[in-house]
Amino acid sequence: MIQLTNLNKTFGQKIAVSNMNMSLTEGKVMGLIGQNGAGKTTTFRMLLNFIKPTSGSITWNDQPITQSDKRNIGFLPEERGLYQKRTVEEQILYFAELHGMSRSDARVALKDWMKRLDVVGKITDKVQSLSKGNAQKVQMIASLIFEPKLLILDEPFSGLDPVNTSLMMNEILRLRDNGAMIIFSSHDMNNVTKISDDLTMLKRGKIVLQGPVQSIREKFGRTRVYVESPISGNELASIDGVNSVVPRGVGYDLILSDEAAGHRVFDLVTKDGYIPAFSQQPPTLDDIFRQEVAIHD
Incomplete structure (x- = not known):
């Protein structure tokens, strides 16, 4: 379990996250929603230790997140970060090795992932030659290929058509069923409803709703x-x-x-x-x- 306890983050006078308490548990998907600027990306960056909380704590099984733990974290940023002039294979193998996979295992897994996500293109293609949707699926493979224990997805379905959205959802749910902790943000409430077990809604950095999705709906x-x-x-x-x-x-x-x-x-x-x-x-x-x-x- 990952626990965010009394988490606060300020940038000068701006409060980005205020007194956040949240639990991420094995085999569950947390949907994180809120308007632009509500604190979602700041929360992700603190989970990844890209930025430090102003106060409060983040623990994994009651311990601070270690460098070793980070090898078990998959992250899909909203701003996609593939190297356009590198081949699909070159960068997927690079990211996989960073997370502890051998090149031989990663190469076998990559071919399987290309089929499962129906990527139109070859592993020897440069990313710049792929369509936006296919490049996004390759970025998703980079986040999932090493079977992370924690998966953080920032707007994973942005720009995808319904068929490809469904393919991505299926892989997220498969990872969940294998015991991963997953947190993702989306502005599409239909997607949040489909795959979230729990929900946290932020407004100006503060939690205004939290709990199982159906329970939240029934309260109204x-x-x-x-x-x-x-x-x-x-x-x-x-x-x-x-x-x-x-x-x-x-x-x-x-x-x-x-x-x-x-x-x-x-x-x-x-x-x-x-x-x-x-x-x-x-x-x-x-x-x-x-x-x-x-x-x-």
Whole structure:
């Protein structure tokens, strides 16, 4: 386990991270979310020991992170850092050796990774000849090839199409299932929902939400309903406890003042029997993110 305890980081008068407490545990994915400048990248840099905390501590199994521990950390920075005029093989083998792999093992693993991530290109190609998406997948291979125990990913899916995003997610989840600790940032709440076990939301360096993703959503109540029914939007809007009704496709999205109103909606739309769709859910992470940002402004 990695524990961040009462962690603070200031740059002059600017508070980047304030009294942060967070646990990263084996076999779990932590999603770190927040607006630009909320403190996500600063947190990553402290985990990597690129910068020192102003106060507080970071420990791995109750001990300070050592140079040896760092060989078990994979990092994918938001600013991609591949050498454009080097071949894929040259730099992947270099990074793998830095983390304790032999060149022969890394060379075998690289060929497997190129297939698994469906990289269009050869290991002898220079990075500058690859498309942006394929170069990003090569950078991901550099972060994962040595099977890190801690994986830190800063906006790993930025610029990727849905197919390649899914490929990357599958490898992150495979690593998680093999016992790695994973923390990643993303502005896409759908991606955060898909692969995060736990969530930490930062606002100006302070934690405003933290816990298991589904538990956080449930705290806000099941106040979102999607329904497909012959009942009109005006009839739905007239139900006590329905705050808004918005058409979506062949149905309607409803926002409720409280989840008990869902019973009244259900009774009305099913009064004549079967309907194609009725789903009552908590707000999405995107809804919660927007709400919390507004509250804490």
